[in-house]
Amino acid sequence: MNNKLSMSKIYLTISLGTYLLSLFATWYYFYAIWLSLGMSVLFSLWLVYFLPKAVWLSHPNSIVKISLEKDRLTLEKNDHSTQQYSAFYPVYQSRFLLIINAGKESVVIFKDALAPQSLSQFNRYFNTQKNANT
Numbered sequence: 001m002n003n004k005l006s007m008s009k010i011y012l013t014i015s016l017g018t019y020l021l022s023l024f025a026t027w028y029y030f031y032a033i034w035l036s037l038g039m040s041v042l043f044s045l046w047l048v049y050f051l052p053k054a055v056w057l058s059h060p061n062s063i064v065k066i067s068l069e070k071d072r073l074t075l076e077k078n079d080h081s082t083q084q085y086s087a088f089y090p091v092y093q094s095r096f097l098l099i100i101n102a103g104k105e106s107v108v109i110f111k112d113a114l115a116p117q118s119l120s121q122f123n124r125y126f127n128t129q130k131n132a133n134t
Contacts, residue, residue, distance in 0.1 A: 003065065003067065003114050004064065005057065005063060005064050005065060005066060005109070005114065006057070006114075008055070008112050010110045010111070012051075015051065019047050023040060060078050061079070063075050063077055063078075063107060064076060064077065064078050071086065072084055072086055073085045073088045073100070073102050075102065083103075083105075085102035085103050087103070088100055088101060088103075089101055089126075093126060093127075096111045098122055
């Protein structure tokens with residue numbers, strides 16, 4: 001299984017929703033105009049830094065490719081460095097999301113960030129491994 005990751009629309013929607021909720025709370029609950037303006041500027045700076053780096057996978061440490069072959073997980077980052085892990089396990093699995101711990105890395109994969117049917121292949125792999133270990 002060799003899969004290239006792309007931007008997740010689910011993650012983008014959650015991030016923008018959180019940003020808009022934070023702006024709403026800033027203007028609704030803060031009664032000082034300068035405090036509201038200051039917090040809005042800080043949230044906007046966070047959004048300008050966060051979206052390109054984390055959501056659009058343009059940060060050098062962003063994982064852009066993941067492959068799973070014969071009990072070895074390989075992660076390729078945006079700076080073209082690769083890391084291989086022989087010890088990895090799923091922390092959470094669902095129809096829309098998969099979280100894998102590999103060494104000190106936690107890899108969060110949204111369903112819409114992979115090619116169709118790829119997440120189900122990962123889920124199937126981890127389910128067969130879990131059944132084999134029990």
